[in-house]
Amino acid sequence: VPLTSPGSNTPYDLRGRTGRAVLTFEVDRPGEYRLSADYPSGSGSETVLAVGGGIGTRIAMTVVGAIAIAGGAFLLALGIGIITFVRRRRARRRAAPPAIGHTAAPGA
Numbered sequence: 001v002p003l004t005s006p007g008s009n010t011p012y013d014l015r016g017r018t019g020r021a022v023l024t025f026e027v028d029r030p031g032e033y034r035l036s037a038d039y040p041s042g043s044g045s046e047t048v049l050a051v052g053g054g055i056g057t058r059i060a061m062t063v064v065g066a067i068a069i070a071g072g073a074f075l076l077a078l079g080i081g082i083i084t085f086v087r088r089r090r091a092r093r094r095a096a097p098p099a100i101g102h103t104a105a106p107g108a
Contacts, residue, residue: 001025001033019050 006021027033037049 001027017048017050019048 003023003025006024009020011020012018035049035051037047
């Protein structure tokens with residue numbers, strides 16, 4: 001499976017484990033895979049190999065969802081405001097006393 005550098009340096013802290021992605025890979029079909037990792041020199045600091053779904057997609061979906069909800073709420077509030085404005089204006093027109101026409105006396 002080809003390894004690639006991650007698109008961003010996204011650290012994680014999940015259930016007491018912290019880390020960051022150094023390499024990523026995609027699996028195109030389910031199955032059993034054998035993973036191995038070592039240092040080129042043969043030794044180095046202790047490292048844990050963690051495998052899981054990417055967090056970047058989840059973050060992006062959360063942001064897009066929040067923007068969609070905020071936009072929908074704004075449009076709903078705008079619609080309620082417009083309907084309220086129109087109904088109040090109509091109610092004021094109906095409640096206003098009729099205009100009394102001023103007529104001038106003949107010959108005045």
